[in-house]
Amino acid sequence: xxxxxxxxxxxxxxxxxxxxxxxxxxxxxxxxxxxxxxxxxxxxxxxxxxxxxxxxxxxxxxxxxxxxxxxxxxxxxxxx
Numbered sequence: 001x002x003x004x005x006x007x008x009x010x011x012x013x014x015x016x017x018x019x020x021x022x023x024x025x026x027x028x029x030x031x032x033x034x035x036x037x038x039x040x041x042x043x044x045x046x047x048x049x050x051x052x053x054x055x056x057x058x059x060x061x062x063x064x065x066x067x068x069x070x071x072x073x074x075x076x077x078x079x080x
Contacts, residue, residue, distance in 0.1 A: 041055075
């Protein structure tokens with residue numbers, strides 16, 4: 001079964017360039033939303049406010065800034 005999935009992934013990989021970035025972003029948001037453990041957010045909300053504010057700051061900074069841009073080094077083959 002893993003071999004079949006690997007072959008499908010390798011064959012379909014070149015087709016990924018035709019998927020709009022907005023579509024990939026939407027898929028990523030849905031996956032992240034479903035992966036979130038809402039009990040943790042509730043526990044942070046009902047716990048110390050400083051913990052909740054740290055979580056909000058981390059979330060906000062991750063959304064606002066493109067950290068991927070900062071990791072690109074001289075050996076990176078991605079276009080800027």
